[in-house]
Amino acid sequence: MEYKRLPLGIYQANCYIIWDGESRKAAVIDPGGDFEELKMFIENNGLNVEYIILTHGHGDHIGAVSEVKKYYNAQILIHEDDYEMLKKSEKNYSSQMGYKKVEIEADKKLNHGEIIRVGNVSLEVIHTPGHTRGSICIKCENKIFSGDTLFAGSIGRTDLEGGSFEQIIASINEKLLVFSDDTEVYPGHGPSTTIGTEKKYNPFLKV
Ligand SMILES: [Zn+2]
Ligand SMILES: [Zn+2]
Numbered sequence: 001m002e003y004k005r006l007p008l009g010i011y012q013a014n015c016y017i018i019w020d021g022e023s024r025k026a027a028v029i030d031p032g033g034d035f036e037e038l039k040m041f042i043e044n045n046g047l048n049v050e051y052i053i054l055t056h057g058h059g060d061h062i063g064a065v066s067e068v069k070k071y072y073n074a075q076i077l078i079h080e081d082d083y084e085m086l087k088k089s090e091k092n093y094s095s096q097m098g099y100k101k102v103e104i105e106a107d108k109k110l111n112h113g114e115i116i117r118v119g120n121v122s123l124e125v126i127h128t129p130g131h132t133r134g135s136i137c138i139k140c141e142n143k144i145f146s147g148d149t150l151f152a153g154s155i156g157r158t159d160l161e162g163g164s165f166e167q168i169i170a171s172i173n174e175k176l177l178v179f180s181d182d183t184e185v186y187p188g189h190g191p192s193t194t195i196g197t198e199k200k201y202n203p204f205l206k207v
Helices: 035-044 065-072 080-087 165-176 195-201
Strands: 002-008 013-019 025-029 048-053 075-079 108-110 115-118 121-127 136-140 143-147 184-187
Touching: 002 035, 013 035, 013 121, 013 184, 025 035, 025 115, 035 065, 048 065, 048 115, 065 075, 075 080, 080 108, 121 165
Parallel strands: 025 048, 048 075, 075 108, 143 184
Antiparallel strands: 002 013, 013 025, 115 121, 121 136, 136 143
16 A cells, blocks of 8 residues: 655645555545645556545535546545535535535445455545544554544544534544554644554543
């Protein structure tokens, strides 16, 4: 598995491109904007984008979804609990966040435990509600792409529609901190971290 982080869009949300080095098949996680920049990376590396995987439906993570879908004929995947959010710009906040409105239908609804195959690379869906009802993390080998659930030293906000502080803490404790300390974490904003570092230093997770 190979990957690249590209902070995109006006909120610089981390977009991650994940691919199988042999077949060059790829998945794009959270294309938040700046399609031209993303496209240039994809072309320069000869990748075939098969999937757009959304960690959740918020405007700062979906700004370039329509363009990626159209250009590469890629399938949009989102957890079933954020499926409706993607269809309405008032629900995904794309109209309020200073973007053009994003209103698009996903091709497939994801469920907890599902495996997405990109060539020889397997991506596992972990449902982690709390930031939104349908927030997910994607696990691949020893890496977790954590969306807006877990950040280095912080957690996602829970004051928006569908958010719950109790739920996000439970999601992180029960579904993320169960992995070994050396598991790498790649959040939707900011730098990467590890499960061990967050267990030890994240002020929201201290018991
Ligand atoms: Zn968000
Ligand atoms: Zn975000």
